[in-house]
Amino acid sequence: MTVSAPRILVTGSAGFIGFHTCSRLLDQGSTVLGIDNFSSYYDVTLKEKRTALLAEKSGFSLARISIEDQAALEKAWIDFKPDVVIHLAAQAGVRYSIEAPRSYVGANIVGTFNLLELARHHPVRHFLAASTSSVYGANTHMPFEETQRTQTPLSLYAATKGATELIGHSYSHLYGTPMTFFRFFTVYGPWGRPDMALFKFTRAILAGEAIDVYNNGAMVRDFTYVEDLADAIVRLIQAVPGRVAVEGDSLSPVAPFRSVNIGAGTPTQLMDYIGELERALDKTAIKNFMPMQQGDVPATEASSALLKHLTGAVPETPPSVGVPAFVKWYLDHYRS
Template identity: 65%
Template sequence: MRYLITGTAGFIGFHLARRLLEDGHEVLGVDSFSPYYDLALKEDRNTILEGYGAFRVARLALEDGPAFNAAWAAFSPEVVIHLAAQAGVRYSIDHPEAYISANLVGSFNVLEAARRLPVRHLLCASTSSAYGANVDMPFRETDRAVHPMTLYAATKGATELMGHAYAHLFGVPTTFFRFFTVYGPWGRPDMALFKFAKAILAGEPIDVYGGGDMSRDFTFIDDLVEAVVRLMDVAPNEANRVENDSLSPVAPFRMVNIGGGRPILLMEYIGELERALGRTATKNFLPMQDGDVPHTTASADLLERLIRYKPETPISRGVPAFVDWYRQRYGH
């Protein structure tokens, strides 16, 4: 099949594209190669993908609607996975304009393209941050999520609403997934695991926010990719409605958590990293940062009912896999 993936130079997009290419599919990657973090990392991911004969990349920003439409039309994808976004919770506090442009305008152009050039299934990335100030755990897709803590979360929640409106008005089968703290090889340098590893190996202290009492539902990248691949075959409709579904009553639209439902304390996560590196971190304990939430836990019930799968990789396997990649790439 032909898959169009936005954000293939990014962490998740790279892994998903590589999986689909290995499975024998054609992939068009769309990426602006934004300088938000190390461009060399993005270029190296892209070089690996270009080693597959069935991959091509369109270097453009989603905000450029005409260029994006032209690339979509020329490739004629059967399934589209929209992963590109301006990421980062704290970056959104100081650079809000980047989130309006990339996340809202960019996603609008994806939806407009799907309206004009329909596909079998449109799948779009959202985030566990969309649950915002919710405190009832685990987070369920049917929970109200109307109290975002950052502009990043607000823009992702807005794209969910936009996606529902387009699914209702134009009948595009649309699945949004809320990712829960994804980590693994080729991860982003602004994420905790990468920052912690870099500091520990340099003999520098790590900043541990919230006094170390925070917990996250960590999701290993291979598990997330497997879940997304399986969800591609479950375009939302009444025929595949399951118990406690988030399927819309008025649109071919569904929201699905991708997380394992097993929260891990931040200090346990750091401990696993210390064991993998063979070093002990000097910890600088600090208060919670603006926009952070103390805990996240996914309900994986809907995911399991739909695809008979949920993320299972423990941090005792996932963190060493990241460390192996990090040492190989950076020579520590």
């Protein structure tokens, strides 16, 4: 699939999902401006290495700025003149939002607001932004459909992401900006985030250390392989919200705005995910079973029907393929 919009501004380009998204866009011939502040939330060398790979591709440029720095952001935006914006920069992590709540308000609320203000004054063809499956919060009706209520977040992380969807909707209504908010479901794969389960477990198992297994392992996640996710993001660029709703659509009745799940709809038990990792590493994990953590949700399962309607494809890579792919990358990256 080709991307007709040639100039794409991607925030969070040094991040896990930003890196994979930029990589795919550049391979398809787009011109990409990456924006990233290289936050020290996790190992900055990983972000530098991802960026070095992007810099080898033609069409990529980088602005090392924070989305909280409105003046710097505005200059970068005006100089680049994007047709499309893909906003992935965020303070991520569900459980860390208990420890460091203020960083979530700054990056997620203020940062997103700055970008929306720029889209208001310098219109783009499509503004796409990352939200999360965590917005479904206390909902228990599975699969999670985009038309469900999302008023019961269980963490500040989820609350800030839900708030950006609401703020986005108001701007889409007021200024006519076409907007799509992606709800990601536990994304994993090569170049992954060191604060997430797969990376933490791999490091611990290889070091002969115990892994912490929350809620005694009684957790379910609709894990999404990152290559599938990047493919869905790129396809959704073309699905500019208009006036006509498709079946099961979350399209706003008053604005060119929708939220869409990016998930496979094939949930996996946490213990099975750990089992895939043990097989890939050929090592049994020492397991430290722990209680439920504050802010966590016990289960997620995406309805992928809307994504299928909009793009013709849904994530298909199962953990039995994706987990070994992560392990191969991890061993190549850290053992060479």
